[in-house]
Amino acid sequence: EDQVTQSPEALRLQEGESSSLNCSYTVSGLRGLFWYRQDPGKGPEFLFTLYSAGEEKEKERLKATLTKKESFLHITAPKPEDSATYLCAVLNSGGYQKVTFGTGTKLQVIP
Amino acid sequence: DAGVTQSPTHLIKTRGQQVTLRCSPKSGHDTVSWYQQALGQGPQFIFQYYEEEERQRGNFPDRFSGHQFPNYSSELNVNALLLGDSALYLCASSVPGLANEQFFGPGTRLTVL
Numbered sequence: 001e002d003q004v005t006q007s008p009e010a011l012r013l014q015e016g017e018s019s020s021l022n023c024s025y026t027v028s029g030l031r032g033l034f035w036y037r038q039d040p041g042k043g044p045e046f047l048f049t050l051y052s053a054g055e056e057k058e059k060e061r062l063k064a065t066l067t068k069k070e071s072f073l074h075i076t077a078p079k080p081e082d083s084a085t086y087l088c089a090v091l092n093s094g095g096y097q098k099v100t101f102g103t104g105t106k107l108q109v110i111p
Numbered sequence: 112d113a114g115v116t117q118s119p120t121h122l123i124k125t126r127g128q129q130v131t132l133r134c135s136p137k138s139g140h141d142t143v144s145w146y147q148q149a150l151g152q153g154p155q156f157i158f159q160y161y162e163e164e165e166r167q168r169g170n171f172p173d174r175f176s177g178h179q180f181p182n183y184s185s186e187l188n189v190n191a192l193l194l195g196d197s198a199l200y201l202c203a204s205s206v207p208g209l210a211n212e213q214f215f216g217p218g219t220r221l222t223v224l
Contacts, residue, residue: 004153034212043115043201043215044154087153097144097205098167099213101153 002027004102006088012108013078021073021105023088033071035064036087038104044087078109113138115204115216123222124192132187132219136204142166143185144213145177146201154201160185189221197223 003026013019025033032051036044048057050066057064061082063074073086085104091097116135124130136143142161146154156169160179179185183204189196199220203213 036215041199041218041220043203043217046212046214049212089153097142097159097213098156098169099144100156101146103151103153 002090002092002100004088004090004100006086006102006105008105009103010106010108012110013075015079015109015111016077018074018076018078020075021086021107023071023073023102024069025071025088025090027090027092027100029093031091031093033066034089034091034099035062035071035073036089038085038087040085047086075107078107080109080111083107083109115140115202115214117200117202117216117219119219120217121220121222123224125224126192126194128192129188129190130192130221132189132200132202132221133184134187134202134204134216135184136202137214140204140206140214141183142205143179143183144203144205145185145187146203147171147196148199148201148218150198157187192223194223197221 005024007022035047038044048064053068061076065072085106087104089099089101118133144159145157148154157171158168159166163179174190176188199218201218202216205213
């Protein structure tokens with residue numbers, strides 16, 4: 001069964017203090033790895049899709065990278081508005097479109 | 112362009128009752144997936160609908176059922192509600208072939224008393 005483990009569970013950063021979130025995964029053939037941002041009480045907001053090891057994608061202060069066993073979400077010089085829970089999810093190549101999510105990293109950026 | 116919409120926003124039911132949640136997908140999307148998200152957890156896949164048929168199902172009992180209409184909108188029905196069914200129910204829409212880039216609605220918060 002597909003598994004996704006995210007660490008740390010929670011992260012508190014000062015504004016401008018760069019850091020990385022980790023997503024370790026076990027999947028029977030990776031079709032795609034996804035990063036989402038979720039604000040309290042709202043639905044997840046799509047950020048990135050990564051398809052193969054070595055791939056990188058960037059959006060503003062966020063950069064996602066992928067290896068064969070894990071993905072990192074790097075946050076450069078974060079701002080308070082980056083505070084949210086960041087979810088990682090995987091889609092395997094066997095089934096149709098059953099996506100398996102991790103439990104997320106709750107990020108708090110302090111001014 | 113309207114994104115994914117869900118109704119109602121909040122719902123309070125008692126144990127044993129039945130509930131129906133509704134979802135309209137993003138324009139141009141024909142596939143709808145439903146997720147259950149308990150507090151502090153990641154979304155758990157319930158099932159997915161495509162061409163008005165259930166295409167794949169997660170580890171949820173038969174009390175959870177769904178339907179997709181010709182206009183691609185969808186319903187999630189839960190029978191014989193349990194306290195443990197209290198959660199945020201999320202609908203996501205996508206287009207097959209785009210590696211499942213799913214776009215989520217705001218969710219329906221269900222509380223079972």
